[in-house]
Structures are given as C-alpha cells and as structure tokens.
Amino acid sequence: MHARAVAATTTALLGTAFFLLPPSDARADEDGGRPTVVAHRGASAYAPENTLAAVDKAAELGTTWVENDVQRTRDGELVVLHDDSLRRTTDVEQVFPGRAPWKVKDFTAAEIARLDAGGWFGAAYAGARVPTLQQYVRRVERHDQKLLLEIKNPELYPGIERQTLKLLSNEGWLDRRHLADRLVVQSFSADCVRTVHHLKPGVTTGFLGTPPVSDLAVYAAFADQVNPSYGSLSRGYVSAVHAFTGPHGRPLEVFTWTVDDAETARLVAGYGVDGVITNKPDVVRGALPAV
Template sequence: PVPPAAAAQFSTPLNVAHRGASAYAPENTVAAFELAHEQGADMFELDVQETRDHRLVLMHDTTLARTTDAESVFPDRAPWRVGDLTLAEIRRLDAGSWFDAEYEGEPVPTLGEALRAMGESRLGLLLEIKAPRLYPGIEARVAAELRRHPSWLAPGRLAVQSFDWNSMRTFHRAMPQVAIGLLGTPAVAELPELARFADQINPPYRDVTPEYVGRVHRHGMEVFTWTVDDPAVMRRMTSYRVDGIITNRPDLMR
C-alpha cells in the first residue's frame, strides 16, 4: 500500500468503467453505463462493431452467442457473427438475460442510442472500435455518428481506441480533434512515431512499469491500463502514475 503522505503527491487516475459497470450489469448495455454513472465512474468504455446493413452496435465479441440469446432466436445462423445479421434482427435479441434475469429484455444498443442515453451525464467516453478489419469504412461511420452528437466532442470528453493502430491512423485523419488511444504495449522505440497521431497508450496492467509510464508521458501521451478489478493493483497502478484505470468495478475504484 502507498503511505498517505506519498499518495498525496500522485494525481488521481480517471475511473473508467469497462463495458460499463460490467461486474454488476450486462456489458455494453445502457443499463451497465447508467450503473457506472451511479457508481461514480469518470468515463465508460464501450466496443463498437457493425451489422450487415452497416449500422453501429455495441458488442465485445465478434459473434453474438456469448452475450445474447441469438442461438435460440436464430438457430440456423451459426456462428452468429455481428456482421451477418441486420440491425432489425439484432434488435430482436435479449442482451441481458445471460447475465441475470433482472436484466431480461435489455437490448443491444446502437452507438447512437448510447450517446443519446448518456449524453446528459457528466461521464466521458472511451470508445473502442472492435475488429475494424471486419468492417471496412467503420471509422468514417463512427465519425459521422459522433458528429450527430456534438456534446461528446467537448474537449477532454472522448477518446477513440483500438488494437488496430492503422484503423486509428484512419480515424485520426477523419476526426483530428478527437483523442486517440492505442491498445497494446508498443516498444519504447516506437513511441515517437506513434505520438504523431496518438494521445494515449493503453496496455494491460501486467505490462505497466513506472519506467514505461514515464516514457509514454515524456512523449506527451497518457496511459490508460486495463482491466483492473483488484484494489491492490488499483493502488499500484496509481503509484505508477497512470492516467486512467479501466475496471469492471467502478465502485471499488471510486
């Protein structure tokens, strides 16, 4: 544990709810985002993919099987890829029951619905574009949706991240005013080049050392680390001076 005198000199990292307050509510649903707000998160994270008819929906896996009832609603559509179903079809699915009966009927939200539902909150948003290679042109469609909801473009409120750094170069060209996060742990030698378009380096917490955080900071970027649900690791990451901690348990992080 960090002694209080030492802790006082550290800035507090942002509390980022991973797929919403996903330890307590079904991930990537408006219910999970609202709960994150109630639990005192600073930001929420979500995963965006595209339907067969090019509508933006929130889903972590590239198939619908784990977090919806797609297998029973569409038994002949295996393997239930997000990109194989239309929005109208996906809207028939229940994205809550798999988690708990309390959430029965919770829909798969579109990105626009989530932006509208949480727009009045004080929360920031960490928007992940998931598997962009499956959805050519998704960067421009995400940018267009964000332009329809300009309150999210307020300075400091939004960052867009991906494991696919080329996709982030594309998104940066489409919306240079939005902060860009790169998921993963680039080598220190890569940081100067990446800093030309990125604002955050977002590694798994096991990769994070105080030296690495210092190197990223020296290149003018921030570090948001994931997925941290253990209070001891939250304290350690705070002592390493990360800028954000992405957690399924925003209440604990608070």
C-alpha cells in the same frame, strides 16, 4: 526522429485549423488528480456489459467515464458489442439456431434488436437489448458522462472510422466541449487510430497495446494515449510513454486495463498511470488515495 519532431511535422501538414479545437485533458480527473477511473463496458461487474443498464449503473456509482465497443451490422448500423460473435452475450443461438457462428456482421440491426442481451447476466436484466451507438451516446449524454469509445475489429468493417465519426458528429459529440475532455476514440489497430486522427485531428485517440519504447515516436504522431493491459506495465514503461509528446502537444497518457481489485489499482497508480479501466469502478475509486 524524436516524438516531438514527428508531432511537429504532422501538425504542420495538417494545418492551422487543427488548433481551433482545444486538446483533451483526460488527466483532469473529477477526483482531483488521481488516475481517471473508467467503467469498462459500463459498470460491467454489476450490469450486463455494453448495455444501457451498464451505463446507468456506472452513473449510479458516480463514474464519469464509460468505455464501450463498436461494431457494425450487415445492413450498416453501428452497434455496441464487444465480441465479433453475438453468442456469448445474447440469446442468439435460441432465436436464430441455424445461423452459426452468429457473427455481428451477418445480422441486420432489426435481427439484433430482437435479442436478449441481459438474461445471461441475471434475471433482473432479462430483455435488455444490444444498443445502437446512437442510443448509447444519447444515454451517456443524458448522464453528462464521458466516453472512451473502442472501434472493434476494424478490419471486418471497411470505413467504420469515418462512419463512427459521422454519427458522433451528428449527435453533437465532435463540438468543442466534447472534444475538450469528454471523448477518446481507441483501437487495437494502429491503422484504425491513425485513420481517426487523420479524419478528425481534434479527436483524442488511444492505441490499445504495449508498443516497444523504440516505436513510441511513431505512435506519438497520431495517438494521444498508449493503453496497455496492466500485466504488461512497469513504472519505467509509464515514464517512457510520458516522455513523448502526442499530436495535441501534450505528454502521452497511459490508461491501463482491466483492473478490478484494490491491490492492483494501487500498484498501477504507483506506476503513474493516468487512467484505470475497470469493471468495478467503485472498488478502484475506493482504493486510490486522494491527491
């Protein structure tokens, strides 16, 4: 079945309430048509990843979109951290030396709040903390930025999709204005993305990966974006993705990651991608020609 037929069937099942929310248009980049530039884990080449300082740095660089990673503590708090272990980006080994392998899910929110999440990056950031998702979205809101939120390791955290959406709703991120063009929820797990779509059909969703073209019709029923690593991309693949219509009645988008140099930025822009996820948003933006 063609993706448009799949999307139409899905829409019919969801009912007319779906259309009360405007579709996201992440392509409408602030730079007038160039690929959207997304600060990966914040401006993580210049500040410790996934911290509030990285959000602030992205804002300082004039980057509207930031990406982050969400996981859950032992006592049910949503926190912003990439790895399922605290070891790489905090001082957890020193603070809790007997708790290997230092998995996020094995620590309470209060314990994680004690950790230094910036000292590993540089002395200037010593004392930075692992933010809760609530703290993170409030900082993004303060800067009037937009959020590409990745649910990490959902298989470790049953129900995290519903919990994440509830927090976003409580913080005002599921209103018409945010859903229109300020929020995308993505995951490497197709089941996770499908769950988010079914729970809140108005949310723009992205699947992280490079599905075979023959499978794109399936993804187009619940994902608005297909977001591959740049090394797996080609002009033909981007064109193939764009040929399918997603659940909001728009062509599927492609946001590629993680591009940190000008040459690669120009290459993927030439492929026709809609967004570039980067640790160095200033470098990528400077490399992309005005349209």
